[in-house]
Amino acid sequence: MDSKKRPADEDIELPPTKRHTVVVREPSIFGIKPIDDITKYIADFIAQHVTLENVEIEAKLGVFIDKRTNKRLQIGAHTETVLDDFRQYRFEANMPLEQHRHFNNILNETVNRTQARDYKGERVKYKHTIETDRFFESPTNHRNRYRVTTEQSTGKVVENGIIEKIRVADLNIHSPNQPLDFRISINLEQPREKPSTNLIFERNKDRISYQHGGIQFDLTQVKGSADRDPDVRHELELEFADSRALAAEKKKQDRKESSHYPSMIEVFVNNIRLLSRSALKK
Template sequence: MENERKRAFPETTEVSQSKRPHVEIPREPSIFNIRPVDDITRYIGDFLWDYCSQENVEIEAKMGVFIDRHTNSRLNIGALTETVLNPNHNYSFKFESDMPLEQHKHFNQLLNDRTNKSQVKDYKGERIAYKHTRETDRFFPLPQSRNNIRVTTDQQTGKVVPNGIIEKKRLADLNIHSPANALDYRISVNLEIPRKKPETELSHERHKDRLSYTHGGFTFDLTQVKGAPEKNEEMRHELEIEFVDANLLAEKKKEGNKPRSGYVQMIERFVNNIRLLSQSARRL
């Protein structure tokens, strides 16, 4: 019986380590020679899948912290690593994207250093583009709607910036808690619908001093935001990562949701940037 078993299931010939020639073989990522997409990245890709084909879509991630409404402290759900928060529990926490000035300065220095390194003559990678803008957003109520029309003007010239009159309509949010790092993040999907100059009365305004860094199809915006001077509102400090053209996701989506499709790669780059910024944040 034993001999019959061996004939049915022949064993692999063993070769002792001492007799094998020493050859460095590149290690494959797995026995299947593929690298699986991690659960969070896959969830984000699935979340954005149904939205990226819409016209005038905006996809961005804001850095911040989730605050427990009961304790008024940073959310603690017992998680040890990055996790997607259940949308059914949104009532129990809020997202605060305003970071301390010291944190904002840290990111400013970090991104400036990366920009400077990308500008040297022998740099091999994609160079980072930098822009500093100062703009004012004015908001006008949209009749029979909870939304506003936003008119954005250049503070220096007073002129409306390109694509500066829009109605911003929020579609969905995805909240991701990252307890091992100093900052969490929220991914938001909005529509920025072009509108004509509004005829309603001004509701409110805000002033933005923004540093923008563009790389790899994403814009990294460090913004200081202040409301109307007469309201004596405190300055807010925010960091956002946004797809330069979210419609490119729709183009990659046509390739199919294969493990290494262009769509998945774009989502991975998006998440990689968010994670690295979150990991580099200071604990204040």
């Protein structure tokens, strides 16, 4: 028997042929990475409306509630799924206060992290507003409303603060593996003159807005009038900060030019997914 002391494993040097080599692979045989199905579906959905004048493109986080059970929708899906039969469910964007605080903490941390002197990426912008929305009858369409937004501290109408919001389309995405689902909405925000019609209702908004990567993140506490809607609502929504820039990139894509449209949609969807996955689990 060999009596020589065997070296420890960590002292053994493997021959070059036995060493593990990490090879950076191309994303596919074609050299490209395909966009996933849901993101492509969202991109195609937004593309139908992005060139409209005064378009707003936003996503709200929440849950889809089955109208029959009054519980979160269960359809046997195992991955993200586009929902069609909206008659069977409703979307609930209101979240508990503790969930709202959780997102507030997460987003505040990103502000602090990106403000560091040695931070190399895009810094997160932050703004806190306290405003009042007043809704008036539309003189031309009884289904729509004129919205007048004022600063609570001064009573002054904010910039672009008088609009008629016109609903265009919704896309509902159920995420059974995550705490929250999401709805992407397309609306028109048409500038209007101060209305002389009847006031319908008003609500107060305490909002913290964050902006990064061309996306605005709004954490909003909404309180209606005491007699009409006394409950406080807590919402989180994401919106393209400049839909005109997105429309310009879509037009480039249509002309077969180099375009950032797919990547801009991916950033939007990535943010929605990461926020949903980071939500508190019940």
